[in-house]
Amino acid sequence: MRVAEDWFAHRDLGDGVTLIWERWANSGLRCNIWLVQGRDRNLLIDSGLGLRSLREELAFLSEKPVICLASHNHFDHIGGHHEFETRLCHRAEAEVLSAPTRDNTLIENFVELVMFEALPYAGFAVARYEIVPAPATGFVDEGDVIDLGDRHFSVLHLPGHSPGSIALWEQASGLLFTGDVIYDGELYDFLHHSSIPDYLESMARLRALPAETVHAGHYASFDRARLHALIDDYVAGKRLSVCPAGARSAESC
Template identity: 25%
Template sequence: MKDSWFTTQKIDDKTYAISEYGHWEKVHSFLLIGEKKAALIDTGLGIDNIKRITDKLTHLPIEVITTHVHVDHIGSHQEFDKIYVHEGDKDWLINGIKGLSIEQIRRDINRDITLPTPQTFNPDIYRPFQGNPTGLLKDQDVINLGNRKLVIYHTPGHSPGHVSVYDTTNGYLFTGDLLYDQTPIYAFYPSTNPVDLVNSLEKITNIKNVTMIFGSHNTLGLMPAILEEVKYAVEFLKEKELVTFGTGIHEFKGFSIQF
């Protein structure tokens, strides 16, 4: 589907990645369609309106699952009636993201853009979404889309309320900013927690029957074999006592982590 800003990629007949390759963060949001309703995992940067794309892909009601409350994941939240977030990030959604000034946010949103942006985008007045969620997510919640069940895993570290989403029907694991490739997974901000992040990485290695992993940045789709390397990384980082702020970038096969 051609679009001036978004790249829509079909994962299967009922699953789509909606990507923003024109921005340095290369953000992916994901639309999962069931029989009764659809789930949108994150809403992108907010440079353009992602609802324009989701309206073309489904006429079912859409519920937004927020992996975490950072700018590049809540950009079009205001376009949807039902948005859900883990309680750990609820305060950030309502009162603003901790640890980043609006000036820094505006600099980051406007740098290294390689595609024309819509006329509605003005970085000088850009402001992240703030508002009350429809409801709160918790670990092991099950969201039934009708013939398709999603399990919520609380995976903090990158943010206090970060969640990953496991599609039990297809074996897809959507890891948000917990696991992706090419650029480091961030756990060096004051608002992050290295210990929680490593424990969350260990947690997802215990999920059974994963067929594909979809992080929110960079390569679209990682083979589940990477989870074996994640197990090794967890053991290595703990054994070497590296799970703390200031130890730098740690590189493994297929991904890296920065503390």
């Protein structure tokens, strides 16, 4: 397999939001890396697989101080955290950032060479792929506010996919960043630290938000109607799966 030249692609989506992605990792593997520009500092939500240097390839990441935040600490979201001085995550997953292993980041179970269309560097081997330790320099939790000077993002703690999953909500714009709590694809609630009861509570909270645009951890962005449809599908599926065999419908059990 050839070695990629440019590893990262990026696109300005308006609202001071830039989507960055790893173009040669397949769409199920790579996450959406979100840069939100503020007056005083920028916010980077997630940092990708960590297979190439974000800062070396994307000079605009060094124009202002950057808060590098993890929506949660699975490998596809934290690989570039070590490149940034300010690193935030939820305390429930602190250990993964400070002492990542192939197991606790989920690399061992999820990464295969067929997921790449080009190599990040010569000699890349999936069996040796690891995340560089990058201990959090601070923690975020429910109700905290990330202040970019002229923009303010409220932290919502929304466990279910993982115990430390968070979303970021900008009330002034209606922008919602959801990480892997919800995206327009198959949701993962079967991981070793997933919790379906927590996930259902998190979905109810998301549904109550007057979100205009949702920028998720994977796949395309969507609007409030799609957000509601995705939530309702998930919740209906869980009701069916816990119904007794004789129940005729989700409503009857």
